[in-house]
Amino acid sequence: MSGRIRTGDELTEDQTLTCDVCVVGSGAGGGVLGLELAKRGLDVVMLEEGGYHTRRDFDLNEAKAYSTFYQEAGNRATDDLSIGIFQGRTVGGGTAINWCACFRTPPEILERWRDTHGVKGLDAATLAPHWDWLEERLNIREWPIEQSNRNNRILWEGLGALGYSRGTVKRNVRSCASLGACGLGCPTNAKQSMLVTLIPEAVEKGMRLFANVSARRLETQGGRVVAVHAEVLNPGTDRPTGKRLTVKAKVTAVCGGAINSPGLLLRSGLTGRGRVGKRLFLHPVVVSNAHFREPVEAYTGAPLTVYSRQFIDRGQGRLGWLLEVPPLLPILSSLALTGLGPAHQDQMARLPYANALISICLDGVHPGDEGGTVALRGEGEYTRFKVNYPLNDFHWEAFREALKVSARIQFAAGAEQVSSPHSRPVVMRSEKDLGLLDDAPYGPLQLSVLSAHQMGGCSMGGSPETSVVDSTLRYWDADNLFVVDGSVFPTALGVNPMESILGIAHWGSQHVAAAV
Incomplete structure (x- = not known):
């Protein structure tokens, strides 16, 4: 069975879909997860708030790229404007617009997650075969x-x-032309992002991808997610068209990245006993x-x-x-x-x-360093996020x-x-x-501080009192809800995070599949 990629302009009426797994987000976490679930023969629906852009759209125009492929048109920042935040918002997520740096998670970081935060069964030896597969598949050299x-x-x-x-x-x-414009999207498809590798393969295996669709709320009943409610956006204006897409899945995986993933949970009334949105790390x-x-x-x-x-x-x-x-x-x-x-x-x-x-x-590896927070600015389904990160x-x-x-x-x-x-x-x-x-x-504001790496906000750990998801990436208080992206990291990494997210998503896909 072959799936399809649909954009907002094709969704001209309200729709309700059913599937095995709904994946919210198409970046490093969602891209890997979507393929691994599709390979298992599961019916997967993926929602991406950003647009579907290909190499023909990556024309090296900086002004267009930042306003089109980045969160908040490239202007995302902490609430006091002291830290500028660069984060992807397009099919492929950050993997489509990052600078291609790949590092495995440092072993001492994984050990800290185990010893300090109670993460179980996740170490360098466990992740090694997943990284091996990804490095071969994505030509990481x-x-x-x-x-x-x-x-x-x-x-x-x-x-x-x-x-x-x-x-x-x-x-x-692969066959990189060294144009220097990786952050604007690769016009030659040399960058082995989710956009040109795992997502097309997942679509070939039946996954349905909907771009320009913003997940606004997870509906829960009896400790389970019963529906993902989303609004359709106009690809040209990025404004809501008034059409709605509802996905009823056996399992839901939130893969929107740090800031967006905790924001979606909070918007849905899922606070993780007060832990959702806490311990946000920005690699300042x-x-x-x-x-x-x-x-x-x-x-x-x-x-x-x-x-x-x-x-x-x-x-x-x-x-x-x-x-x-x-x-x-x-x-x-x-x-x-x-x-x-x-x-x-x-x-x-x-x-x-x-x-x-x-x-x-x-950040996040020393006693007393709790990082920042993600909260809601106002109330209701259409509220935006407030990011605080005290320096x-x-x-x-x-x-x-x-x-x-x-x-x-x-x-x-x-x-x-x-x-x-x-x-x-x-x-x-x-x-x-x-x-x-x-x-x-x-x-603050006396020194320019930036962030291109966002982690935490839905931290993984050994107790629902101190973390949002368990050591299988399952949300503690919902049997069929998982978070699979960099927001689950209990601390920052000290290296560029893409390969860590890819590896943990590849490893975590077995737990998501087992819940269907």
């Missing part, structure tokens, strides 16, 4: 340093000059900007191919961080660079000579020290000038100026 762009080689050279640990990143690509990021004498052209070439975990474990309850580089596309760079008027204009004029290092902070002294200390390390690396690689992401940037012209960072202000 290490990207050679010889093929890395100048932006990444600056990090590589600076790390080497200072004797810091360094590695090359595995990427899920600060960016160190440098200028070089020779061209860097960080807007072309594979965007992320080098990393360092030298500073991931700083001990004594201090936040550690992962070092990587971002692509410096013009609009993205204009948002990341601080300063106003002529100062900002000058930085943009020198973009071909710019390099940036990002420090991705590992505390341990964040500011980590950001300050991370900026010092980044500047040191950039100077070691030959930078002429390094500037901080403060609202009034700290400008350094040699390593002797690093002390200027100690005197700079650190507080």
